[in-house]
Structure formats: C-alpha cells, structure tokens
Amino acid sequence: MRDIIIFDTTLRDGEQSPGVNLNVHEKLQIAKQLAQLGVDAIEAGFPKASPGDFAAVKEIADNVQGPIITALARAVAGDIELAAKAVAGAKRKRIHTFIAASPIHMRYKLRKTPAEVLKMTRNAVRLAASLVSDVEFSAEDATRSDWDFLCEVYAAAIAAGAGTINIPDTVGYTTPVEYSRLIAYILENTPGIEKAVISVHCHDDLGMATANSLAAVMAGATQVECTINGLGERAGNAALEEIVMALATRGDVYQARTNIVTEQIARTSRLVSTLTGVAIQPNKAIVGENAFAHESGIHQDGVLKERSTYEIITPESIGLSQGRLVLGKHSGRHAFRQRLIELGYNLGDADAEKAYERFISLCDRKKTITDRDLEAIVDEQIVQVEEEFALEYLAVTTGSSMVPTATVRVRHGADVLQEAACGDGPVDACYKAIDRVTQIETHLVSYALGAVTGGKDALGEVTVQVRDNGHLYAGRGTSTDVIEASVRAYLQAINKMIQARKSAQPEG
Ligand code: KIV
Ligand code: ZN
Secondary structure (H helix, E strand, O other): OEEOEEEEOOOOOHHHOOOOOOOHHHHHHHHHHHHHHOOOEEEEEOHHHOHHHHHHHHHHHHHOOOOEEEEEEEOOHHHHHHHHHHHOOOOOEEEEEEEEOOHHHHHHHHOOOHHHHHHHHHHHHHHHHHHOOOEEEEEEOHHHOOHHHHHHHHHHHHHHOOOEEEEEEOOOOOOHHHHHHHHHHHHHHOOOHHHOEEEEEEEOOOOOHHHHHHHHHHHOOOEEEEEHHHOOOOOOEOEHHHHHHHHHHOHHHHOEEOOOOHHHHHHHHHHHHHHHOOOOOOOOOOOOOOOOOOOOHHHHHHHHHOHHHOOOOOHHHHOOOOOOEOOOOOOHHHHHHHHHHHOOOOOOHHHHHHHHHHHHHHHHHOOOOEHHHHHHHHHHHOOOOOOOOEEEEEEEEOOOOOOOEEEEEEEEOOEEEEEEEEOOOHHHHHHHHHHHHHOOOOEEEEEEEEEOOOOOOOOEEEEEEEEEOOEEEEEEEEEOOHHHHHHHHHHHHHHHHHHHHHHHOOOO
C-alpha cells in the first residue's frame, strides 16, 4: 500500500467558486476542521489576491497545527515574498508557486515565450526555496501543454529546489487514459523526477475530476489535490470525500491509502456547506442526502436482509450517526455538553450555554431530538458572526385569503427596534420588515429550504445568500418553524455583510 498525500485546497481553489466568500473566522474554522479530518496539507489561500486573503493564511498558519500550511503564489517575486510572510508562523509550511505552460496560456494570457516561462520557473522556485524548505511547483494547464516542454519545465523546477511537482488539469480537459500516459511520460523523461513528489490537481468540467485523479494515483502520483464537496472554479475540483472513500473502499485496486479520519467527512462537508452557503446536491456521491437512501422496494428488502447487498460503504464510516434519540429536556447541562463533546464539538462556556438554551426550546417543540438536530443547532451557532442585529420577537399572520404581514423586533446594541411589513408571502413580509428595521438595502440572491431530519416535526433549515457590493454573504437558520428559520438565516447573512463592511473600512 502506498500512502497518498491529501492536499486540500477548499480554502483556495474552493473559495474561488462563484458566490463563495468566506471571512477570516470562517476560514480558520474550516482549517481547524480539516486538521481534525487529517488532511496532510491545507492550501490556505493566495495571499497576493487581497489583504483579507493574506490575513486568513496568516491566521491559519499561526493557529492550525498538524497539516502543512500552504500559500499560493504566481511565479513572481512579490507574490512569493508575501506568501512566505503569510505562512511564516506555521510549524510546517510550503509555498506553492505556479506558471502556465500551455501554448494557449503562454501566448494569450502571459504573452511570454516558452524560454521566458522556463526562466521565470527557475527564478520563482529558487526564490521560494530560499524562503521555505518545502516548495511545490505547478505548470498550469499542464494537460494542454507540450509534453516535452513540460518535462523541461519540471526538470528546471526540481533543479531549483521544488520538492513537489504538480500536474494540473486546469480546465478539466483530460481523460483517465491520457492523464496516466502523461504521468508515465513525465516520470520517464524528467531529469531528477525521482526526488520529487508527483501531485495531481483535476477540475471537473467534464465530470472526470475524480476518475482522472484516481487514474493518476494508479500511474504513480502520490499527492492528490482536492476540495470538500468538490467546490472550486467553474464545475469545481476533485471532491476529497470521493477520492478518499474510493481509496478506502477499493484499496485492492489502487493499492494506496490515506491518513484521513473518514468519520470526520460528513461533519466537514456540512461545515463547508454551511459556511459557504453552497448546498450539496442530494445525489452527490458520499455526502449527498440520498447517498445512503434506498428507495425501491427490492433494494430496501435487500438492505434489510443484508446491508452489503446495496451499500458498499456504511454511513458510520463517514461519521453519519443513525439518528438515535439522544437527550430530552430533563437531561441537564452536563449530559448535553458531554454529548456535544462525543459528537466532536468543544464549545466554550458561553457558546455551550447558548446552544443549551436552543436545545431546551427545541425540546418543547420537537418530540425526538437526534444527533443530527444537535449538530444543526451547533453548526448554526458556530458561524462566528457578531450579532449586530439579533432577533428578539417575530409575529406573522398569513393565510389563503389575507395579506401576509410580519412584525419583527431586533436588538441592536442597547436599542430594541421594531417594524412591520406586508409581503407576497410570510417570508417576503418578514424580509421586508427586516429591511426596514435594519435600514440596510440587500439583494437576496438565493433562498433554500430543507429539513434536517425526517418527520413532521423536523427542524427546518434555511440557507440564503445576499449580495452587497459584488460580494455574496451566506446565512443559515434552523427552527421547527420555517418562517423563524428564514428570519434567522437572513439576519445572519446581514450581520456577516455588516461585519465585512466594517473590516473593509480603514481604522481610526
Ligand atoms: O487549476 C489550476 O491549474 C490551479 C493551479 C494554480 C494549481 O489551480
Ligand atoms: Zn485549480
């Protein structure tokens, strides 16, 4: 069995997904969860992209132990020096520098000759290697590049000090057979390649990212770059959960394994979905709502007789509990907190108390409380956002022959503000009342409503995205009352927006 290095780029390539905008706190939260998941490397961001990106990479480098913390940099001195500063606080740090090598990119994007690209590669890797001991080099758009030129570029990068050579399928263009051949060609024709780790990075434009990454592993790659839930530019990157569970399930074929704690997959997937506001499609492999659902009678019959008839992996192996009844309102704070710890949450006193209060109020509304309910309550709360506007009171009247009307009362610092509004429906009325009370103009981009568990008394879960000044802010709310969940989600998105506006303003 070969050990495969899992390089997670959720916070860099994943954050480049359309509509994803994470703040520093959220990135740190995800990075800590990625460390729990056991990834070998975290690509924390692209420091040159913005001051916020720099701050996030630095925060992660200073506070997350275990994985190698990586910063991305173009093959130019300014980017590389900034990346080195951002990761300086990490025990294990890496600079990942890249330059495009395909004729299309060199000619139209870079306007550089192959000789210039070769020279920039050498200089960039040499500079990075003078600043940190671990350097990765990527030839962007490798799968549309000339193979001999690629070998030349990689040989130059290795000679200049790169320890990892990444072969990106930047536009999701390759096929498993072609990619395997390319890797074999690079292995055979690149001087010094035996000293380097071969890494792959696949995009999903043709739905082939996972298949291509796994073919690469079989061809000799030892690092796979991937993201949680397959987030990423355009159609996304190879999904971490798919790569890891494929290797775990078919070790007999791949002869390879990873260090991932697979029982942390479901939690990580949910956290990323919650904080990014990007919902997971129900039929998504491994982490989709339906991944373990058996609909047809024949399948249900088979699974009841013997699970392995239709299940090749178990829900437990990715950390999905069987939804057992855990606690009731007489359980007390200690038992509640103990259960949260068992579920992997380590909340501070104030947060634990807040979660407990929500749990007690949920007990009054819902007959059975499951682990999934507890996770939903806590996941909503761990979104660390200052509650500029906090919901105090909500009243809605609606019906088939009346105008829906909402009254919303919020706490804003020392003030309590109240407004009422009518709307097309109860949610519209609430959102109009909130717009009045906050006096903030928002543009609601998306609204999604789901149920956390089955049953008529299930917790409703609402995810919204609002746009402000070109940026999207996600909010999530849960409640057995879907109108209240909608209001909580909207207020959370607005609070995030206010926080971002504040941190964008110069101090003083
Ligand atoms: O897709 C790509 O080529 C990249 C590189 C920066 C590795 O994301
Ligand atoms: Zn990419």
